Amino acid sequence: MKYKIVILLTLFLGLASCKKGRIEVDILIKNGTVYNGVDSIPNMLTIGVVGDKIAYVGNGKHFDFLANRVIDAKGMVVSPGFIDPHTHADRDLKNPEESHNNPFLFQGVTTVVVGNDGSSDYPLAKYEELYKKNGIGTNVAFLVGQGTIREKVMGQSDREATDVEVLKMMELVQQEMDAGALGMSTGLFYAPGSYASTEEVIELAKVVRQNHGIYDTHLRDEGAYSIGLVAAVKEAIAIGEAADLPVHISHIKCLGKQVWKQSDSLITIIEEARKRGVRVTANQYPYEASxxxxxxxxxxxxxxxxxxxxxxxxxxxxxxxxxxxxxxxxxxxxxxxxxxxxxxxxxxxxxxxxxxxxxxxxxxxxxxxxxxxxxxxxxxxxxxxSMSPYDIKNFMQQHWVVTSSDGNTGHPRKYGTFPRKYKEYVKNGVIKLADFINGSTSRTADLLGIPKRGKIQEGYYADIIIFDQNTFGDKADYQDPFQLSIGLQYSLINGKLSVEKGTYNGELNGRTLKKE
Ligand SMILES: [Zn+2]
Structure with a gap:
């Protein structure tokens, strides 16, 4: 009797070890070098997509996959889609002719943030509806612009806000946060945002804080125009400290010869603030011209x-x-x-x-x-x-700096930022490939508060790109800033293909992302 059980057990175990599980997926990506957005080394992994989510990530050895579509990513990099935290893509997304967002899509970007520099489309709810109705080529997330809110209440006036006006602005900020904004942006260099005092901004930032949002800022001075670069960074940190919310400095730079090489002292100031518990981060574009x-x-x-x-x-x-x-x-x-x-x-x-x-x-x-x-x-x-290569590299190497394009019409950064950073700075050893990818995906999603994007992980949304390591690069320059980047082979957005074998397929797979 005992003998019989042993035989049965052996048979059973034998069967179990050679019997493979079966997984049905919509899209299977295999043989790629996968950077998951978090780790510092890649792995050869198989990825299964079901609907809009990543359903399987693993070595694939124990499963038979039944897939509608198989992508062989042999010799290519598989990465989470890039998230661009500072763009002016709203101008294109509003226009049905341009809402495919191809300049960003071909950089590997699958999510753009709009409403930066203190200027946002108002009211957010109306534009969110418009994007949903027309369809958009990439995901979009929103910030509410402080300059826009100030203009609604006070016009272009350069005077101090009264208590009643501040209360009105706070109401409008709350309204936009309710509509799904990730946080508030300021453009304190630009009119009318520049007319606001630090205290006025803090009052609005407190509303954002109650909604667990972030404070994103184009500094009051990036050079030696008014209060100076160092004072402007200190103001941003003071706003974050007083209102107790994360501070994100947009397109960090030293603008103009007068402030070149100040990156060292700025990094020290920011590191010290971070040690005190202020959550300061920044984004940056890899160009010497603003x-x-x-x-x-x-x-x-x-x-x-x-x-x-x-x-x-x-x-x-x-x-x-x-x-x-x-x-x-x-x-x-x-x-x-x-x-x-x-x-x-x-x-x-x-x-x-x-x-x-x-x-x-x-x-x-x-x-x-x-x-x-x-x-x-x-x-x-x-x-x-007006920027020096020294400061650009210095900022780029900080772990709290993520990639952004600040993409707007006329500057090559709208078409080239992410591939250029790869071509000029990863390939030349300034930063590692994993750092570039992590600082263009999960770290960006985390600091913005975008849920379930930016990682190749089961349960996450399937925003995935596949690019050719040898050819991925920018083409746009100052003479012809309208050239799409090259080397992107595939882009999946919300589980659907947008770019296949290097060609845009015409689909509008983007969604409007709201703060949860
Ligand atoms: Zn800006």
Whole structure:
């Protein structure tokens, strides 16, 4: 009897060891070098996707997979889709012709954040509905812009807010947080956000804190314009400390020769704050040129108080004009002089591709006067080559710095940021591939509070990219900033393919992501 049991047991164990489990999946990705968004080394793993989620991650040896679609990722990198925490993609997402979001999609980005720099589409609920109705090519998450809220309540006025106005702004911030914003952004460099005192921002940040959101900021000064870069970083930290919420510094940089190499002291200041328990992080784009509106770059804020018409009225006032021109000159110098200010995008197309110096010469004017001739013809966006490679690398190597594009029309960063960082900084050994991936996926999701994205892990949403290690790279440059990046072979968003064999398939698989 005993003998019989042993035989049966042996038979059973024998069967169990060779019997494989069976898993049905929609998409199976096999043979790829998988970076899961967290670990520092990759693994050869099999990934099974069911519906919009990752259902299986493992070596696959003990299972037979029944898959509708098999992707052989041999020799390629498999990574969570990139999350871009600072973009101006809302302009494209609103436009059904551009809502595919291809400039970001081809970088490997599967989620973009919009509403940065203090400026957001208002009300959020309306735009969320619009995106849902029209369809979008990548996921999108929202921030509420402090400048937008201030303008709703106070217009372009540069005065201090009254108690009642602060209460009204707090109500609107709450409304936007209720609609699903991840937090509040400020653009304290830009009007009208710049007219707000630190205390005013803290009051609004406290509302965000009650909703467990983050404070994202374009600093009041990234160079030597007003209070200075160091003071601006300290202000951001003070806001986070006073309102007790995480601080995220957008596109951290040292803008202009006057502040080059200040990255060392800034890193020390931030590290010290982190040791005190302030949750300070930052994002960064890998370019030496910044880009912004010509007016924002060189016109003093006091001169534009009240808006565009007020600016031209003051400029026309013989008592104010000399001072305006003098300050514009100083700001042009900060950006490296008129020969270093390149118009990359303008309502008046003839200005595009020319430097401020070239335009001034054609007009027979001084550069500061030419600024007003250009502004008179509409909006103009300017790129200025004002960062040093030393500071860029220094910030990039900090574990609390994640990748962002700040993508907007006219600067190559909108099309090239993530692949460029890979090509120029990973391949040249400035940072490791896993650090680049982790700092473009899970770390970004964690600091923003985006649930269940940014990792290749069972139960997570299937936002997955597959790229060719040899060819992944940017093509966009300042001469032609509209070139899609290359080397991305596949992109899955919410479990559905958007890019297959390097080609966009026309699907709009993105969703609007809300704070939970
Ligand atoms: Zn910005």
């Amino acid at each position: 880009a912004t509106g010509l007016k924002a770059a060189v016109v003093p804020r006091w001169a534009e108080s009240g808006g565009r018409d007020s600016l031209f009225m003051r400029y026309g006032d013989a008592r104010l004009k000399p001072q305006i021109l003098e300050e514009v000159n100083m700001n042009i110098d900060q950006r490296g002089g008129p020969e270093n200010l390149l118009i990359v995008n303008a309502d008046h197309k003839e200005f595009e591709g020319k430097t401020l110096q070239e335009i001034a010469q054609e007009m027979g004017l001084d550069a500061n006067e030419a600024v007003f001739e250009i502004l008179d013809k509409g909006y103009a966006r300017v790129a200025s080559f």
